[in-house]
Amino acid sequence: MKLLSIAIPCYNSEAYMEKCIESLLKGGEDVEILVVNDGSSDRTAEIADAYAEKYPTIIKAVHQENGGHGEAVNAGIRNATGLYFKVVDSDDWVNEESYKEILKTLEELVKGSKTVDLLISNFVYEKQGATRKKVMQYRHCLPVNQIFTWNEVGHMPKGKYLLMHSMIYRTQLLLECNLTLPEHTFYVDNIFAFDPLPYVQNMYYLDTNFYRYFIGRDDQSVNETVMIRRIDQQLRVNKLMVDAYLKANVSNRRLRAYMFSYLDIITTVSSIMLVRAATQECLDKKQELQDYIKDQNMGLYRKLRRSLFGRVSNLPGRGGRKMFVAAYKICQKFYGFN
Numbered sequence: 001m002k003l004l005s006i007a008i009p010c011y012n013s014e015a016y017m018e019k020c021i022e023s024l025l026k027g028g029e030d031v032e033i034l035v036v037n038d039g040s041s042d043r044t045a046e047i048a049d050a051y052a053e054k055y056p057t058i059i060k061a062v063h064q065e066n067g068g069h070g071e072a073v074n075a076g077i078r079n080a081t082g083l084y085f086k087v088v089d090s091d092d093w094v095n096e097e098s099y100k101e102i103l104k105t106l107e108e109l110v111k112g113s114k115t116v117d118l119l120i121s122n123f124v125y126e127k128q129g130a131t132r133k134k135v136m137q138y139r140h141c142l143p144v145n146q147i148f149t150w151n152e153v154g155h156m157p158k159g160k161y162l163l164m165h166s167m168i169y170r171t172q173l174l175l176e177c178n179l180t181l182p183e184h185t186f187y188v189d190n191i192f193a194f195d196p197l198p199y200v201q202n203m204y205y206l207d208t209n210f211y212r213y214f215i216g217r218d219d220q221s222v223n224e225t226v227m228i229r230r231i232d233q234q235l236r237v238n239k240l241m242v243d244a245y246l247k248a249n250v251s252n253r254r255l256r257a258y259m260f261s262y263l264d265i266i267t268t269v270s271s272i273m274l275v276r277a278a279t280q281e282c283l284d285k286k287q288e289l290q291d292y293i294k295d296q297n298m299g300l301y302r303k304l305r306r307s308l309f310g311r312v313s314n315l316p317g318r319g320g321r322k323m324f325v326a327a328y329k330i331c332q333k334f335y336g337f338n
Contacts, residue, residue: 003106005171006086007076009036009069013090014043016214021051023093025058026184030103033059034076039066070181070188077174083110084119085171087164087192092126098210102168105206114147117173117200123165128216136166136210142205149201150255161262164189173199175304186230187237190266194241197259198248211246228277231270235285238270239292246297264307267293296314 006024010017017035024033033055048061062075073087084106088094100120120142125134141154177199181188224225227234245263248321250256267289272284294301 002082003030003103004084004086005032005034005082006088007034007036007073008088008090009038009072009241010040010044010090011038012040012042013043014047017090020027020090020093023262026096027099027103029057031058032082035059036062036072036075038064038072044119068184070185071183073181075190080171082171082301085174086168092166093212094210101208102204102210109204114202116147116202116204117170118203119168120166120203120205121208123211123213126212126214137207138205139207144205144207147204149203150252153254156258156261158265161265162193164192165213167193169196185236186233186338190237191240194262195244197255198250209318227273232275234270234273235289238266241266242293242296254336264304267304
């Protein structure tokens, strides 16, 4: 059995997928690389098959009809044989030295007496044109180089939430929690980083800059213009996360606080994109999202409204919306996102 399965969701990725694959090949025989061709119309399938033929014991090409990023991740989970599971997007890559640390740590953890459900590491925003690379690290929030539970997790500031890029789950845990991401929907990486958390008991944080998250393509899903165009998909993910939060009914205080904070961030992102769109239709959708949360759980609705983000995102009138946008731009500059 492989130590680590890595799924690479690919859709028309011929221009950059080879850089991603080459960076992952350095893991050698401990790693299973699943190149998932999600119904591409370019040379993606050809490239995937060529790599699978050249490295038959490491790379497997998985071909499917187009189902979107979420279904490509689902296919990765279904085909994974490794003890642990990681997603690396086809336009991203990993650092070689950190990769070796990750694999060495996983090997040691597997031999240990405690089962570790989630390995966390840092990721780097590789923003095109940026002179300084923003590193998302957690050394002031999480115990370093040791197994810990949610009870040992410190305060996680709003800018320090875990993303898919920083997470390696135990594969069996993903199967046990029946994680299934929605088809034809962007932004499902938030569901991947959120829904399984109530099943996670033991974690390990390795303070190394492993994942390189590229930002800069005009058609990238996190590009603000693209997000506004795909706002209905963002809203769908937001609502699914509301449902998951309420269904989980988490008893651990620190996990519950973290999941609420994450949901608060996602709801704020939805709100700012709707406000930035500057149309009455989108303002109506913002109200509809608030109504949805209220209908699902009045307590959650009130808690979100009382949070700092909730208060700022719901300032009344055109002046309030301008203040909300100004606050967003400050956060955008500080945290380095698109």
